[in-house]
Amino acid sequence: MLNDTKTNTEERVLLVGLYGPDVHKAIAVEHLEELKRLTDTAGGETVLQILQNREQPDAATYIGKGKLKELAQIVGEKAIDLVIFDDELTPTQARNIQNATKAKVIDRSGLILDIFALRAKSAASKTQVELAQLQYLLPRLTRAWTHLSRQKGGIGTKGPGETQIETDRQMIGKRIALLKEKLAKLERQRITQRKGRNKMTRIAFVGYTNAGKSTLMNALTQTNVLAENRLFATLDSTVRRHRVGNQDILLSDTVGFIRKLPHHLVDSFKSTLDEIRESDILIHLIDASSPQADDYIQVVHETLRELGADRKQVILAFNKVDLIEDSSRIKALQADYPGAVWVSAEQRIGLNRLEEEILNVILKDFVDKYYEISVKNYKAISFIFDNAEIHNQKFEDDKVCLNFRIHKKDLGVLNRILHYMQNGVKEREGISG
Numbered sequence: 001m002l003n004d005t006k007t008n009t010e011e012r013v014l015l016v017g018l019y020g021p022d023v024h025k026a027i028a029v030e031h032l033e034e035l036k037r038l039t040d041t042a043g044g045e046t047v048l049q050i051l052q053n054r055e056q057p058d059a060a061t062y063i064g065k066g067k068l069k070e071l072a073q074i075v076g077e078k079a080i081d082l083v084i085f086d087d088e089l090t091p092t093q094a095r096n097i098q099n100a101t102k103a104k105v106i107d108r109s110g111l112i113l114d115i116f117a118l119r120a121k122s123a124a125s126k127t128q129v130e131l132a133q134l135q136y137l138l139p140r141l142t143r144a145w146t147h148l149s150r151q152k153g154g155i156g157t158k159g160p161g162e163t164q165i166e167t168d169r170q171m172i173g174k175r176i177a178l179l180k181e182k183l184a185k186l187e188r189q190r191i192t193q194r195k196g197r198n199k200m201t202r203i204a205f206v207g208y209t210n211a212g213k214s215t216l217m218n219a220l221t222q223t224n225v226l227a228e229n230r231l232f233a234t235l236d237s238t239v240r241r242h243r244v245g246n247q248d249i250l251l252s253d254t255v256g257f258i259r260k261l262p263h264h265l266v267d268s269f270k271s272t273l274d275e276i277r278e279s280d281i282l283i284h285l286i287d288a289s290s291p292q293a294d295d296y297i298q299v300v301h302e303t304l305r306e307l308g309a310d311r312k313q314v315i316l317a318f319n320k321v322d323l324i325e326d327s328s329r330i331k332a333l334q335a336d337y338p339g340a341v342w343v344s345a346e347q348r349i350g351l352n353r354l355e356e357e358i359l360n361v362i363l364k365d366f367v368d369k370y371y372e373i374s375v376k377n378y379k380a381i382s383f384i385f386d387n388a389e390i391h392n393q394k395f396e397d398d399k400v401c402l403n404f405r406i407h408k409k410d411l412g413v414l415n416r417i418l419h420y421m422q423n424g425v426k427e428r429e430g431i432s433g
Contacts, residue, residue: 010045017086109262131179207285210254210297216345288318316340
């Protein structure tokens with residue numbers, strides 16, 4: 001049980017969602033089931049789920065005055081500690097619902113932030129979580145249930161929430177400014193650390209939360225990254241060196257995506273998500289056994305677009321194929337996603353095929369070159385030896401003849417060096433005989 005503020009019982013939780021013209025009831029049910037899993041990850045016990053059919057959320061109470069009275073009665077009868085709404089509430093809605101129910105009230109964003117506060121381990125992720133929580137709390141400052149948070153703690157009160165809820169806006173504003181400054185300093189340190197990685201191809205795992213990214217990282221690199229069957233088991237990025245064929249690569253395991261990921265959370269985790277932005281290739285991992293696989297793929301695409309990483313080369317990999325009993329399910333997905341790789345990280349199925357695809361994609365970005373360069377071009381020669389795979393070399397008079405394989409982006413740098421030096425170079429495509 002993750003909730004460390006209550007030793008004997010979990011918080012009793014009521015989940016609330018809406019469906020209507022824009023959201024089909026079946027979809028809303030799926031969203032509430034995911035909210036239930038998030039609640040379990042946070043350490044709560046879901047007692048009841050309520051779905052209401054409305055044209056649109058009520059501006060004052062989200063569910064309407066009549067439904068709110070009914071909700072308050074249920075909270076009392078079922079001894080509910082916490083009400084969680086699947087959509088983000090406005091400060092006014094949250095305050096009105098709290099006043100009516102006398103229970104703690106949070107929304108999906110607040111719940112995700114609470115889980116992140118539990119999962120954060122590194123200095124950077126702890127700072128990022130605190131910043132996101134304070135940005136979330138700032139417009140929601142209220143004393144409606146501070147007495148409950150002091151007595152019971154629980155979901156929605158972890159990290160800075162429990163103490164900062166009592167603090168005025170000016171103090172929170174100063175704390176936000178301080179955290180942003182701290183994150184900027186940590187980011188400068190990360191940039192320095194990443195400079196040494198530029199020579200290797202960088203590949204980041206992306207996917208919906210609980211797709212199995214950490215398990216796949218462990219299977220490929222034979223390491224022991226934390227892997228749990230819970231949402232957001234991974235929060236801090238993990239980078240491992242790996243060799244595929246004759247190529248040294250860097251694999252990054254990153255935080256999973258999820259529906260309705262809070263924008264302020266994405267902003268706060270910019271430095272962590274830079275592992276995705278700065279990668280050369282993305283491995284998009286999908287839980288093939290999930291009935292919502294298509295929906296998860298769309299969520300990941302939208303998140304990558306928001307991050308500005310939607311134009312990168314992507315290897316689509318369906319995981320957990322060992323859990324699919326209906327062969328027609330696999331055939332349908334194969335028809336919809338031709339060229340995808342099929343693996344089971346847990347059972348180590350299809351890993352060789354995945355590595356072959358990684359190598360194929362890497363090699364598409366490399367070219368073979370033969371250059372005859374004047375020895376005066378020492379900067380260019382040094383750059384080639386530092387950044388290319390040398391196939392053959394020989395010296396003739398005042399020049400060096402090099403057969404090498406180089407990444408296209410490094411070739412552009414090399415040609416700029418040669419142009420700047422304004423010294424002659426003889427070039428031929430491919431490998432010289």
